[in-house]
Amino acid sequence: METMIKVENLGKSFKDIQVISNISFEVRKGEIMAILGPNGAGKSTTIRNIMGIMYPDEGTITFKSTNNNEIPRHKIGYLPEERGLYKNVKVMDILLYLAELKDYPLDKAKERALSYLKKFDLEGKEKVSVEELSKGMGQKVQFIASIIHEPELLILDEPFSGLDPVSQELFKKEIRNLAENGTAILLSSHQMNLVEEMADRLFMIHRGQKVIYGSMDDVKTQYANFKCTIHGKNERQTLESIADVQRVEQVDDTSVLYLSKDVEPAPWLKSLPEHLLIQELSIDRVSLHEIFIDIATDKNLLQEAGEMHA
Template identity: 35%
Template sequence: MTDALVLEGITKRFGNFTAVDDFSLRMPAGQVLGFLGPNGAGKTTTLRMVMSIIYPDAGRITVLDHPNAAEVKDRIGYLPEERGLYRKMTVQETLRYFGRLKGLRGPGLRQRVDEYLERIGLADWKRKRVETLSKGMSQKLQFIAAILHQPELVILDEPFSGLDPLNVDMLERLLGDLRRRGTTVVFSTHQMSQAERMCDRIVLINRGRKVIEGTLNEVRARFATHFVMLDGEGDLEALRQLGGVANAQITSGHARLELADGIDPNVVLQAALEKMRIARFEVQRPDLQEIFVKLVSGDGKTPHGADQE
């Protein structure tokens, strides 16, 4: 198995509204995928289709080499966006119940529940009812419920939303453990900084369509060439006239040039050398936040050259 998850041309409509539109994705096993997009982009709908909770109107999904996630439910862990636990059950009962639903049994299950409770610092709470837990605690509990059976593929829908920095940190550590163990992780978020820290690959979705996909470096590289910065002396104004420069902001001794698509920064550097004495040259590496804002603002159309498999 090389791909843990393959989506081919997935489309889902609710009435007249197309929530997911011809969406394709390949997800190599053992990596962490950030599933990015603004609110309402179709992330949750896509993840629910991956889980076979709802079914696509068109397209094909392959999960862990099976056409239907229902057949491999015990090998997948899922944390839905809307959190929910039985309020009247105790912490321990909750984990044992969900463990049993995932096919775990007997003493092994009990031992593993205790182990995990110890790790997330809820061991003292195991006989307390879920309704007495704080929000952060119950979120941790639910996360553990999703990964208790040590699944090969973990799908987390907005796992960080509503957590304070301490709990974010602890969740990131748990995710790190999963990744080291070789678990494939897909998590959706609209916080770019998180995705930058955690992900091997990202896919950006907007209005149901894929906007961009690739490893973090690939995505950055594709946008990195768009800006170059120059510091130095000479005829800076002349830089405006260089071939391939679409836009320029020039102050004394400093220029920020926006390059047209497909222009090699090296060529621009060479041309600039003839006009000025260069003290500093930098190809700007935009952070994900900028890429996200740039791609999503406007009408959400896929930018030229960004859509490739």
């Protein structure tokens, strides 16, 4: 799969503070690549370096294997976390203006704008000023603005923030469509359930350094152990005595058993004591949300499998 953008050994400091160090990853054509990390981890700095808003002290950013360090801005779409459209400008005017800044043909931009406005339930809003739109509508318009010029690389910073469930589904569907049609997508979000659902690969950064890099399947298989959730009133001591249970968390009559690395679920389930009270039982991998919390809070409760590379 073609590499759309490659980040190698990126480093950036502000005064005497190292914000990111030795950051390396790539985003491939037609994939959704998630960049994750707690606030202050260095995600925004990394994105701003890719966008050319700031420049790294160390390392390189290469677009489509070219030797030119200048990233072609008309090939990139960007939805920033901080939304910012001209409020007193009409929707169609702002979309065409932004398309023109990307050297995109205006007749084609107008056609695409009308199509997307219809797709996002904004048909008939092209002559409405941005300030008259609801927050969700405004976010849809800004999303359209980020893709109006058919970018080869699309950077989405918290695209789902503030959206209702229906609008989230619209965005998810369109992001998948874009990826299926060859757009490389770099997605930054704190909504781990959506990232886990959508991303092909992920890069997690903490304190300016890489902590996880790999496909979603690799991360879930290599980093995340299994957990077993049991609904039923059982003594913690009894659950903790079960083989291969590393720790137990209980809330009311629900117990979550975190299992040792490399436990095979089927034979382990057969070994459960017969006297356990089980009204309902489920077993699955530890979620991406739990992995994120474990790393971001330095709890180190989950067993790591070392370096992962896609």
